[in-house]
């Protein structure tokens with residue numbers, strides 16, 4: 001035990017005969033013979049846990065872990081630590097919808113920690129091409145990833161960290177999927193994506209742009225050439241409005257196609273007035289892109305603003321940039337001029353019926369409540385669907401998505417080991433969920449290769465009570481302090497009395513006027529000072545930071561700091577009476593009380 | 602008004618991990634505020650200290666002769682004689698030229714508010730160069746939870762049993778001590794350890810009679826879970842039932858303005874000893890608390 005011995009701390013007198021005893025009862029000797037530890041029925045143990053933020057991140061990002069390193073000024077270490085669970089901090093630090101921040105324990109106190117801004121700071125600062133520190137030898141097996149979006153990128157990254165030889169096949173000439181051809185440049189600059197791919201290439205991952213599976217190479221051929229296949233071809237087909245006039249005009253285009261064309265530098269002419277149909281994130285990106293090309297934009301959505309699936313912050317920014325919204329309205333038909341241009345778009349007012357059995361509020365047309373919208377073009381964004389032609393004859397699909405089992409494996413009836421993730425399977429369509437599915441598939445593939453039971457592995461590596469998996473735990477990259485990743489520290493377990501309120505630091509954001517005139521990014525990465533200031537707001541939920549509270553409050557002097565400059569403390573169970581003060585006064589719940597008898601909690 | 606959270610003044614790490622003058626093996630109950638208060642006080646005072654200890658829980662906690670957990674000299678004296686005993690030790694040390702040694706009388710609330718008040722008043726009137734600490738667990742705990750002058754109104758004790766809870770309010774010992782014009786008077790609480798540490802460090806350089814009144818929770822006496830004893834003490838301050846302040850040569854400073862505000866009712870609800878209190882008595886306690894707090898703030902001007 002590295003703990004200081006009691007004899008170093010105090011003098012132990014031994015009284016052999018009564019002659020050794022001083023004639024007056026001034027203090028001499030100690031009570032160290034009185035092992036008060038025997039009074040205990042429950043005992044404290046140091047045990048780090050999962051903070052609420054990490055629990056809510058689908059990718060299981062160890063936020064507290066790298067914030068701690070950031071605070072120490074160890075930026076490069078923070079970068080690599082972050083990438084152990086979430087490989088693309090510069091990307092997700094910009095476009096993630098931030099489930100972690102919604103769960104941050106700081107919210108009931110003042111405001112959440114600006115996790116994504118900090119993540120972006122770490123990603124941008126150390127997006128270095130130094131060799132990946134965790135890179136293993138190849139294990140002799142190969143893996144083909146189809147589609148270079150975030151799901152494919154993630155599977156390739158983790159697959160390579162598990163020892164697989166990986167190649168990514170991409171239909172387009174550019175890599176990145178929606179990151180590259182969907183999300184506009186002003187939200188995610190192209191050099192950021194390019195840097196992520198340079199990083200992947202530097203890990204030895206082969207990049208094959210311009211190779212469509214099902215066209216340039218068949219899926220059968222691919223399964224013959226690679227031990228494992230991961231499909232992540234995303235949702236690149238667009239739902240149609242299904243109204244009269246839709247197919248006759250070139251002035252009606254899918255928003256996704258418009259975004260792709262703009263991203264690839266192709267010519268797109270929208271005209272002066274643009275109507276965008278839909279209320280999701282794509283619709284907002286389409287609207288803001290059209291605004292930047294000088295059009296006046298009206299977004300038409302059939303439900304009310306509250307039901308809009310788009311991220312509220314982006315809706316707000318679109319509004320600031322001048323987008324107009326027409327809620328509770330749906331296109332009815334389109335009247336065209338002889339030259340194919342749009343005469344008018346006729347919409348119908350909608351009303352919200354009470355929620356149906358599925359709980360979703362259905363909009364219904366109001367009889368006869370038609371109105372005209374003047375517009376030069378119509379951009380539709382009412383839903384994206386996967387295009388799965390390449391799967392025909394190999395595997396079935398249900399309701400537009402690929403059917404997978406609990407390990408993300410596709411049932412091919414024994415024709416190759418094919419897994420799938422991202423937007424083509426039935427999960428929430430976000431970048432972070434795509435990344436999470438890539439991680440999960442890589443682990444499932446590794447389990448298959450090692451003949452390990454995925455179910456058993458899941459029990460070990462699932463974080464908190466969510467669906468996220470810990471890659472570090474899978475790799476046995478265990479932290480110094482014992483960690484119970486299944487136990488979540490939520491706000492009820494935080495002792496807020498120990499924290500001071502502090503306003504959140506926001507990233508500098510360009511004003512709407514300058515924003516809407518350019519495709520340049522309008523939010524600035526934190527400076528070091530800003531990052532440090534914001535990081536200092538993190539309460540390090542569930543993780544000991546050596547605040548000394550337990551040491552200070554123990555009435556029985558039974559918390560001993562580790563010696564030799566080692567991190568942490570040990571309990572002196574010879575004397576600890578099990579009062580539980582250290583447990584209740586740990587501001588961040590890094591101590592657990594366990595029963596002496598059963599050893600349970 | 603400036604607001605303070607708990608750890609505004611840190612206890613230096615080397616102090617916490619350094620020499621331990623209050624060794625484990627102590628006979629205190631689980632979660633005892635008294636033992637903690639003594640540990641923290643000695644962190645601030647250091648080795649050049651003599652403790653004078655009248656009958657109280659602490660005289661048991663420290664261990665029975667010939668053993669003692671204290672690593673500084675400690676003299677047991679009769680119940681009512683803490684201040685007189687300390688004055689005597691002071692005189693003896695002065696004769697030996699050991700003027701830097703702090704003589705600390707450490708008595709319970711019974712030994713201070715009640716039976717030891719006469720000796721304490723005498724020493725304060727003579728402005729003896731001693732530190733007098735009352736660790737206040739709000740009853741005679743050592744002999745089985747009897748009511749004292751420090752027991753708050755509404756509390757159950759074995760001498761105010763069942764529904765016949767104490768009706769009288771807590772005696773205003775601070776005002777009594779201040780009327781002696783002593784150079785230093787402070788309150789403190791184990792919920793604010795950095796503040797205890799700072800105060801005990803400070804008194805080393807003050808000549809004359811120093812009085813520190815520390816709220817020290819007693820889990821069996823207050824009928825609380827031992828794990829909650831710090832939390833409950835903190836609520837005593839958050840509710841202004843026990844404000845943390847100091848008076849140096851007549852100048853008042855409030856040391857802790859808690860961020861969170863708690864009602865007296867919420868504070869009382871955490872403790873079994875207030876189980877029988879009536880709503881009227883709770884309201885009266887709230888009024889009493891508010892009045893005292895306003896008066897205290899008035900003293901700042």
Ligand SMILES: Cc1cc2nc3c(=O)[nH]c(=O)nc-3n(C[C@H](O)[C@H](O)[C@H](O)COP(=O)(O)OP(=O)(O)OC[C@H]3O[C@@H](n4cnc5c(N)ncnc54)[C@H](O)[C@@H]3O)c2cc1C
Nearest residue numbers: 147149150151171177178213233234422423429430431434
């Ligand atoms: C406009 C828009 C904005 C969005 N904004 C956000 C946002 O801000 N935040 C967020 O979290 N989510 C956002 N999303 C959702 C998110 O982008 C997707 O959920 C995510 O990109 C899905 O990743 P993926 O890897 O499954 O597919 P994709 O990113 O779609 O990548 C699939 C790739 O596969 C390629 N491919 C397709 N077929 C083949 C084939 N046969 N052979 C080879 N390659 C093929 C495609 O060309 C594409 O590059 C947005 C989506 C859209 C459409």
Ligand SMILES: Cc1ncc(C[n+]2csc(CCOP(=O)(O)OP(=O)(O)O)c2C)c(N)n1
Nearest residue numbers: 656657658680709710711712740741742743
């Ligand atoms: C003259 C005298 N009367 C009574 C006692 C018995 N006695 C010892 S300790 C004690 C109670 C002390 O109460 P307090 O001072 O509040 O200290 P606590 O035990 O609560 O810490 C009593 C009544 C005594 N020792 N001497």
Ligand code: SF4
Nearest residue numbers: 053104105538539541
């Ligand atoms: S305070 Fe820090 S550790 Fe706690 S939930 Fe928020 S970001 Fe996570």
Ligand code: SF4
Nearest residue numbers: 554576577579580582
């Ligand atoms: S505060 Fe001390 S005595 Fe109480 S449980 Fe913790 S280590 Fe044990």
Ligand code: SF4
Nearest residue numbers: 544547548549550586
């Ligand atoms: S109280 Fe502080 S030092 Fe002790 S376990 Fe909790 S975080 Fe660590």
Ligand SMILES: [Mg+2]
Nearest residue numbers: 709710740742
């Ligand atoms: Mg008492």
